[in-house]
Amino acid sequence: MPDLTGWAFTLGGRYDVVSSSTRNRLTNTVVDQDDEKFTWRAGVVYLAENGLAPYASYSTSFEPTPGSDFAGEAFKPTTGEQFEIGVKYQPVGFDGFVALSTYELTQQNVTTTDPVNTRFDVQTGETRVRGIELEGVAALSDSLNVKASYTYMDGKVTQSNDYLRNIPAQIPDHVASLWGDYTFPDGGPLAGLEIGAGVRYVGERFGDAANRMDLPATTLVDASLRYDFENLSPDFAGLSLRVNASNLFDKTYVGQCASTRYCQYGGRRTVSASLGFQW
Incomplete structure (x- = not known):
């Protein structure tokens, strides 16, 4: 058996079933939506004795998108996936930690304004956001606690009927x-x-x-x-x-x-x- 001392693993999954309907009183029509999806996540972290904890994770997501487009077609659910790698550091004997991570989040079936019928939305296809996160938490004394965070995001529309390469x-x-x-x-x-x-x-x-x-x-x-x-x-x-x-x-x-x-x-x-x- 391999020595897994210091390693921690996470694995989870869920299955969603969602039903909804949208009534358009102008056209007296009803659009029914029945969506279902299995999503999952997995992660691994190594807890080193010196306080370092490098980690990596992957997850998928699913969210029903209510409504319909100009043609009356129901929207597809918004789906996504996220990759993240980073490292946390908690110095021995210090009540606090710092964490640095980088991630890539991709979403499909994102809605935006219909370029022809501007009172309606269409699902553009795909957007991608890459970023860096820095976070620090510290107890400076028995009475004073401080928390700071910073995030940089680089967003792009990667698939679209219009506005390709634009920022979401x-x-x-x-x-x-x-x-x-x-x-x-x-x-x-x-x-x-x-x-x-x-x-x-x-x-x-x-x-x-x-x-x-x-x-x-x-x-x-x-x-x-x-x-x-x-x-x-x-x-x-x-x-x-x-x-x-x-x-x-x-x-x-x-x-x-x-x-x-x-x-x-x-x-x-x-x-x-x-x-x-x-x-």
Whole structure:
């Protein structure tokens, strides 16, 4: 038997069966869709004693695409596959890690605007995105945690009835984020309180398949607050409050576009609170 010490393997599969129907009230027609697909994933990682963990993975995907084209033909499901290789490193004795990976994601039957009947969509064929991801997570002290990530994406339309070699809509070149949270130490007046804040950056991208509409880069700020009521009294052990704020400064920005027909603003400031209990 070969020595597999330090090796870990992953293998999984699933089978989806989906049925749906779309009614067109203008033409009084109904398009039925019955889709099914087996998808799977596999991965391998080697856990070295020095903290290095190189890995590789492969996965397939399947997603039903509701609707129909100008001729009334139901859309085929969107399928895809992803290859990824990378390495994670967690120094011995250090509470944190860094990870670097590269990937290639290919999707088939992607929808885009019909170049002739612009009020309808067609399935272009295939898009491919290659990229590099860098991520780091570290506990800088018992109270302070930091997480940062950066992604570079190179997208191309590889099969199409039009716009071949264009960059797929809504795919930015650069995406980055930085997040930090601080927990106030025990014994102080703010014991049990955790505050967090971070920024998200989405680079410039095209809003349409023809690559004629530029969407500007966007930087958003998020924040969070968590309080553990056990610090008020042992009787409240397990009770905590969470408050999350997205787009904290209520920045106005374009979220996405459906070709040149219309665009949507991104989400405004959203604040949510939850009260939870664990036992």
